[in-house]
Amino acid sequence: MEKVIPSSSKKFIPTQPKFNIITNPTIMGWIAIIGLPLGAWGIYLAYAFNKEAKPVYRVISDVVVTESRLNSKIKVYYDSIEVQNVRSVTITFWNAGNEFLGKMAFSQDKPISLKRTTPAQILEAQLVATTRPNLKFSQVYQRGKVPGTFDCINLQIQGDEGLEANDGATFSILYTGKTNGSWFVDARIKGVPKGVQQAVEQNRKYDFGDIMVFVTLLLSLSIPYGEVRRRGITPFSIFLSLILGSLFIYFLWDIIYIGYQTATLLSPPEVLVK
Numbered sequence: 001m002e003k004v005i006p007s008s009s010k011k012f013i014p015t016q017p018k019f020n021i022i023t024n025p026t027i028m029g030w031i032a033i034i035g036l037p038l039g040a041w042g043i044y045l046a047y048a049f050n051k052e053a054k055p056v057y058r059v060i061s062d063v064v065v066t067e068s069r070l071n072s073k074i075k076v077y078y079d080s081i082e083v084q085n086v087r088s089v090t091i092t093f094w095n096a097g098n099e100f101l102g103k104m105a106f107s108q109d110k111p112i113s114l115k116r117t118t119p120a121q122i123l124e125a126q127l128v129a130t131t132r133p134n135l136k137f138s139q140v141y142q143r144g145k146v147p148g149t150f151d152c153i154n155l156q157i158q159g160d161e162g163l164e165a166n167d168g169a170t171f172s173i174l175y176t177g178k179t180n181g182s183w184f185v186d187a188r189i190k191g192v193p194k195g196v197q198q199a200v201e202q203n204r205k206y207d208f209g210d211i212m213v214f215v216t217l218l219l220s221l222s223i224p225y226g227e228v229r230r231r232g233i234t235p236f237s238i239f240l241s242l243i244l245g246s247l248f249i250y251f252l253w254d255i256i257y258i259g260y261q262t263a264t265l266l267s268p269p270e271v272l273v274k
Helices: 025-048 208-220 222-231 235-264
Strands: 055-066 076-078 081-083 086-095 112-116 120-130 137-143 150-157 168-177 183-186
Touching: 055 183, 086 183, 112 168, 120 137
Parallel strands: none
Antiparallel strands: 055 086, 076 081, 086 168, 112 150, 112 183, 120 150, 120 168, 137 150
16 A cells, blocks of 8 residues: 655745835835925025015005985085095005016106006095115006096105015095996016016915824835735725825815915015905
8 A cells, every 4th residue: 555645835925015116105105205395395495596676565445434325314525525435544565576577667757656547536645665775666646537637646766775575555535436446556677678567465374283284194005005905906905095085186286276376475574464
């Protein structure tokens, strides 16, 4: 009788997947976390070395002082003249660039002008604030179509001055007119073909919660990856990937949008809006 010798059995040793820096979620997460501030720093340096003057303006407020009503016994007078629908507007303009804007850069034929898109009767204008005590402006009222009225204010920088970076002024204007118009600043500036541009106010800013949510979502993307490695592709892993991926893309777009606003939208110096 032949003796059967059992064949030696080999023990199965599972093989570990090779390390891949591209597919490793932890390393890619840290690269993204470190890369975002470095990219923002690079954008800041590019802006800092780009010398240009950027005159901008913003309408801080445009409010009703007195509103005329039918059959009202209340009458409002300004300098012994009855006025109706009196409003007050506050306008600030400044040099948001990093290049000096000298007095001679402003055209004498088309100086800095505070205007309105629809006809208005300007009662008076007052210089509210400037960024420097030596920065002063002379005011010249431009007569309107109606005799005895003014519809525009021309400004001239006094003395041997100009607008440094973040230099500017704020004016308050008392006027009467229709409510469907808007104020703006106009000027012909040599070397600045676009003239004075409107600085739109930023509607949202970064806060600590935005950063924490983005970092948490970035790190949580490793959860679907680990789920697939343990159990393979399942309906749960697909659902989890879609939810976390969608949230990550939403917050990433939100951060990019806020970053774009921060880089392109400008805020006036605090001394001009206090």
